[in-house]
Amino acid sequence: MKKNDWILIAAILAVVLVAFLAVNFFKEDGAYVVVRVDGKEVAKYSLSENGEYPLNGGTNILRIQDGKAYLTSATCPDHLCVNQGKIDQSGETITCLPNRLTVTVYSAGTNDVELVG
């Protein structure tokens, strides 16, 4: 390995560190989740209410339990979205690529329309 290799790796890791710090700094307890299909907001559910909701005509099932949101089933074969686990901090997102579906957490004070990007 050359010295330049170390510099490049250090630079990338520095970017990663800054990104992690920024994400953690702006992270807040979530208040609700927004479900998007093909980029369009299709549903909004409060994290403070337990419940089970079929999404996108039943391709995925969203469960909200004890302030955390997670997907319990999906029609796709790999179930990556189910494996992504539980989310409850603002910005955290569960993605189901085959159904083009995402579930994103927002905190109480934010207007999700402004947060795009």
Next chain:
Amino acid sequence: MKTKKVAFLGLCITLAMILSFVESQIPVSVAIPGIKLGLPNLVMTFLLYKVGWKDTVIVSMIRIVLISMLFGNIQTLTFSVAGAIVSLLGMILLKKIDRFSCVAVSVTGGVLHNVGQIIAACLWTQTAQIAFYLPMLLFSGTVAGAVIGLLAGLMLKRFEKWKL
């Protein structure tokens, strides 16, 4: 193209396909989709130094098309191509600059592969929030790329006197 080269590149495609398959059999227990070792990139990094970028791009694209036909679908093909194009571009450029070893080239490939796939995922779902995964993927891409790059360096050393 010399017969020896045709045979060698054919072997490389096969090897890259086997590495793709091996990688798909490794269970990923982490919650972030897209984290992987990038084993096929071992072949691409090696080829980039041994036979040049044109043949490397051809081998990479054939591998992706064949693997998608065997195990994937149009979605996996789209994401593989997106990752491969961005990562190969970066690797070729970095090698052309000639100030880095194959480790940095491979790290760049790993990181840019993840960047390309996140961009593809954002376009695919029309949802920018997917960029939330990026910091974790940049980190895993760096580590995986470094491991693959060190391995590629060892291979290149052993094949130093070997010529096509």
